[in-house]
Amino acid sequence: MMMSLFSIFEPTSSIFSLSLNWLSTFLGLLCLPYFYWSAPSRWSLLWWNIILTLHNEFKILLGPKSFNLTIMFITLFSLIVWNNFLGLLPYVFTSSSHLVMTLSLSLPMWTAFMICGWFNHTQNMFAHLVPQGTPGVLMPFMVVIETISNIIRPGTLAVRLAANMIAGHLLLTLLGNTGPFLSYLLVLMLIFSQILLLILESAVAIIQSYVFAVLSTLYASEIH
Template sequence: MMTNLFSIFEPSSSIPSLPLNWMSTFIGLVFIPYLFWSSPSRWNLMWNTITSTLHKEFNTLLGPYHMGSTLMFVSLFSLIVFNNFLGLFPYIFTSTSHLAMTLSLSLPLWITFMSFGWLNHTQHMFAHLVPQGTPPVLMPFMVLIETISNVIRPGTLAVRLAANMIAGHLLLVLLSNNGPSASSSVLIIILSTQVLLLLLESAVAIIQSYVFAVLSTLYASEIN
């Protein structure tokens, strides 16, 4: 039962040495050229408003000297939210439910931030290990705790995103498996619950994308 349940997250559709399901990661890129040749629409204006708001917020978190860096984090948000939303459609593989995808996003960012910080702001990075006002007796423990919290950051980012994507999809699959054998009254309840869960998953798709991008921005702001 568990094998069949989690098989929806397996990239099994493939030809030799080329898993085609992972190509769903790039479906979001199909929508980008549309913005350049279509006339302005409400969806276009809404997306421009979202990206402008994110740019201002990330710029505030990073500071005035890193204005160009916001493009990277807005692009990161766009990639994740596209994959989260497209995963809600039937027969589209949800790549953000895999640690292979989420770790590929968080780990390079964390390694880059840490490398830049320790090479260019070594004294600040050492000072960041001991919060201000820490008693001398607790300093070794605080250094250990801060070091562990820094090391596990890419893992927590990756697991948070993947776990939230898996949890909602599993609930949808568990409910849909009971549909064929259910009576008419129970089927109506299942369909109503499915619609509510889809609305919830749409909200989770946006929230988790925002959380991933904001936390990445905060981690980048700490190295200055």
Template sequence: MLKIMMNLFSIFDPSSTILNLSLNWATSLFGFMFLPYIFWASPSRWSLLWTKVTLTLHQEFNALLQPTHKGSSLLLASLFSIIVFNNFLGLLPFIFTSSSHLVMTLSLSLPLWITIMMFGWIKHTQHMFAHLVPQGTPPLLMPFMVLIETISNIIRPGTLAVRLAANMIAGHLLLTLLGSTGPTLSSTILFFLIFSQILLLILESAVAIIQSYVFAVLSTLYTSEIN
């Protein structure tokens, strides 16, 4: 059973190489190729649409952030753009899904969390200590609340990374499992399989957007806690 599971998840491992240099992770840079287009080409429907999306996210993140952190909304909107481009690139055939690996997701969440924590503890030390004990906590429960709040803060980058990677790999795994049964099916059942694959692809497109939005919003909420 363990061997079967290892072979099943091995389809998500990097495999394309030239001179022993992995090319799979190069897909993480493809998303950046779509972004500068707005600055050097004439406005198009695509650029106007993405500008509208970015401005909407900028306004929404500003509503969640403290007045002293308004500039962070641009960083978080850019983070959303990077994740959603990588998620959609992973839906294309024969393209490596970098956002389904913890190496990629942790590299996004961990530096952001470390920066937030360092800024909070250096600039607002008293507030950070006060945040460990919610208001109205009985004195007897204060040590336990400090421990619980500390653990919840430490695992935040891990939960962000695992949530994004798990949601991306789950849908891709289901698409792969259903697609591998196609050669053994009859023509009638194959039609329903293709139809179900199209529905799953639409669902995965929605998941790609939702998970990018959830990642950015949770990062915004973590930033807003630093007063």
């Protein structure tokens, strides 16, 4: 019996007080040997094409001498998209729907960007606080607004990802719980709508991973 609707997102499975649901975050490591030791397949070629496309796009945003940073953001995208898709499977814990997971990704990364930017590119960081062409009277207000928007960036990244993953799962759960009280015709319609929602959630899983990685790349590009 669930205490509330949001209890479907709580990590409750445990052995010796060790939560097992969070282990789903590391299940993607089991697939890494497959890409290195198996013969090329359509799925592996598709994945390498996605990685190459992301690398070229991130390289445009960060500059030609940013190979190490593009690897970091591609890894971030891979981790998030893997956890988002795992959450669509039955009885698999969706770690990306928790702020603990999303904040653990966004906050340290944003903090590292700020430390690197303010210590190595101080003038550029001050320049970002006042947009070009701002009247002198509005400059103090723009500094306050830009400072606040900069501070809330890790929170917006984390909340955007977690909220989008929770919303789809809640909708699927709400519709699924009405199944026992419907007629056969309505159940068929419900199954069809659940399949459409599952396809939509698959698209959301990819889009939100891409948005998280691209916004992180844009934040990193501002410190140069």
